[in-house]
Amino acid sequence: MAKSSSKDSPQSIARDVARMILTGVWREGTILPREIELASRFDVSRASIREALSLLKGKGLIASKQKAGTHVRARFDWNMLDEELLNWTLSALPTQEFAKQIMEVRRIVEPEACAICAARGTDEDFARIERAYRGMDAAGMDRVAYAEPDLQFHRGILIATGNDFLIAFGATVAAALRMSFNLSSTNPGAPRKSLPYHRAVLDEIWARNADGARQAMHKLMDLTEQNIVSAMSRQKKKDAENETIRTKRTR
Amino acid sequence: MAKSSSKDSPQSIARDVARMILTGVWREGTILPREIELASRFDVSRASIREALSLLKGKGLIASKQKAGTHVRARFDWNMLDEELLNWTLSALPTQEFAKQIMEVRRIVEPEACAICAARGTDEDFARIERAYRGMDAAGMDRVAYAEPDLQFHRGILIATGNDFLIAFGATVAAALRMSFNLSSTNPGAPRKSLPYHRAVLDEIWARNADGARQAMHKLMDLTEQNIVSAMSRQKKKDAENETIRTKRTR
DNA sequence: AGAATTATTATGTCAGACATATTTTCTCTT
DNA sequence: AAGAGAAAATATGTCTGACATAATAATTCT
Structure with a gap:
């Protein structure tokens, strides 16, 4: 069980409890x-626990009833579109299924938003997006520096x-971008490849061409999904190799 | 200020505070x-206040820092897709803008989901949706009875x-459906009119016709938006009349 | 005037107590 | 034995008061 060394804040307790729920x-x-x-x-007072649980109640994960206790709510009620919940899910079980689902929703929403x-x-909106684009360009091959303006680009739209x-x-x-970033370690050049696709989106936006912008974003989504899928299969392969080695060593 | 008579639960306090934020x-x-x-x-202990604030922290509405106090977070961080937050917004400021935005998102998401x-x-999924459809049919002209299976229909998809x-x-x-329901008081027959459109969606789903299902849902969205817009303008007109009467009476 | 130090203060955490609402158990009746 | 009703048990809900901690504001010294 996730009992930790000495002191936990309500936030980290909330995360730990959430993980228990998310992982089943x-x-x-x-x-x-x-x-x-x-x-x-967790080695804290009841007040801190209650604070942690309140946080999770706010996300629809749990509900309490006097005497009956605190129970995990139905999956339908979980607010999976919550930022923290997404991050916790991401760090707890970054499965292929999760990646597939998140990309499916992005494909639905982002082209239309674009x-x-x-x-x-x-x-001014466009200028902000362009600033983000230039940030990505300036980052060159630096994956870390590339990530932030990439998010700002999409968020700007x-x-x-x-x-x-x-x-x-x-x-x-x-x-989703955080997931991509984590996966890109196996293929450092991948993020940079998306730059011209972002450029195309930006151009269509400046031209106020709605259809063109939709299509450009659609293509960017295609590329992104492709990168994630191939990165995950690489990761999977790597994991399988490690597993083999470990198994050999164990017996 | 929203000071109430005697006893408030953390939930109702959270709602009141959220409304202060949502209304600006x-x-x-x-x-x-x-x-x-x-x-x-609010006439409660500090513990209850903290619980209420924790709930809102979980929704990204506020954040606290020691000594510096609790502040309202940037709008971007609010999780507007949270159910409670939506309800609070709905009851606090059911503006035309809100209706327009929520329908815009539905139009993007629901046809694709369909x-x-x-x-x-x-x-089994289809059967559940069909059950909901039959519930709507059985409700006849009863607005109240129509609402629940209507939600189940869309949720089922x-x-x-x-x-x-x-x-x-x-x-x-x-x-969105709750909003429609509230507005339908000025036109009790409106919900029922959507029934054949729901039927069309159901038929396309059973036929496993993705394109047809998308189009059918698209048409349903058209009708829904139309109903909401006309209901809101009726409401607005009514409000304006009441305002005129009140103004006359006052002076 | 500016840097370093000290005081202040609002949130963070703790402890213990009592209130309240269910559930569970027990008891009594039919 | 079965069922209704009363009593006990218990987990969450709430309150009080205290201290810890960190960020800010005020003060002192160079």
Whole structure:
């Protein structure tokens, strides 16, 4: 169990509990240990535990009833589009399934958002996106420096739509990019390859060409998904090799 | 200020504070009153206030720093796709802008989700959707009875995609339908008119016709948006009339 | 005037107590 | 024996008061 060394903050406790739920250790409907039990397990006061649980209640992960205890809510009620929840999922089980799902949603949302951006965005919006593009360009082959402006690029498009719900979708994009970043270690050159595709998106936006912007973003999504899929299969292969080595060593 | 009569639960306090933020009384960056101040204002202990604030932290609305106080986070960080946050927004400021934005997102997501559902859903998934459809049919002209299966219909399609992020989008759909329901009081027959459009969606799904399902859902979205827009303008007109009457009476 | 030090203060955490709402158990009746 | 109803048990909900901690504000010294 995730008992840690000495002191945990409510945030880290929330993350640990969330992971238990996300990884299926505590399934839907499971009544989790009582607060006093959790308090002693994490070596904090009951107040801190309650704070951690409140955080998770806010994300729809759990609910409490007096005397009955705190239970894991139905999967449907989990707010998977929450930024922290996405990050926790990402670090707990970065499966191929997760990657597939997140890219599927991006493909649905981002091209349309891009079209709206081109049609309705202001020049300041476009300038912000261009600034992000230049940041990516300036980063060269530096994966770390490339990541931040990449996010700002995509987020800038969402912001330009002026739609609060599309803007909130930025959290999902952020999680996806973080995943890509983690995977790109096996292929450092991959991020840079997306630069011309970003350029194409930017050009269509400046031209206020909604259809063109949609298509350009669509192509960028194609490339991104392709990169992720191949990176994951490489990763998988590597993991399998390590597994083989470990197995050989063990017996 | 939202000071209430005697006892408030952390949830209702969270809602009240959230409304202050959503309506712009406390803008981005605003440092809200200190916990002791809030405690006396809501007539509860500091512990309850902290619980309420934790809930809002979980939704990305606020963040706290020792000594510096609790501040309202940037709009971009608000998780507007959270169910409670949507409901609070809906009850606090059900503006035309809100309606427009939520329908814009539905138009992007639901037709695609519907196509995926048709292509990939299981027969059990389809049966669940059909059950919802029959519930709508059975409700006849009863607006109240119509609402729940209507939500189940749309949610069923999202669930059938098997995509956790699309499923989480159900919260947004739920909020939109609640809004429609509230507005339909000025035109009680409106919901029922959507029934054949739902039927068309269902038929295309059973036929596993992805393109047809997408188009059918698209048409349903058209109708829904149309209903909302006309209902809102009726509402607006009514409000304006009441305003005129009140103004006349006042002077 | 500017840097370093000290005081202040709001959130963070703790401890222990009591309130409240369910669930569980027990008891009594039919 | 079965079922209704009363009593006990218990986990969350709430309150109080205290201290810890970190960021800010005020002060002192160079």
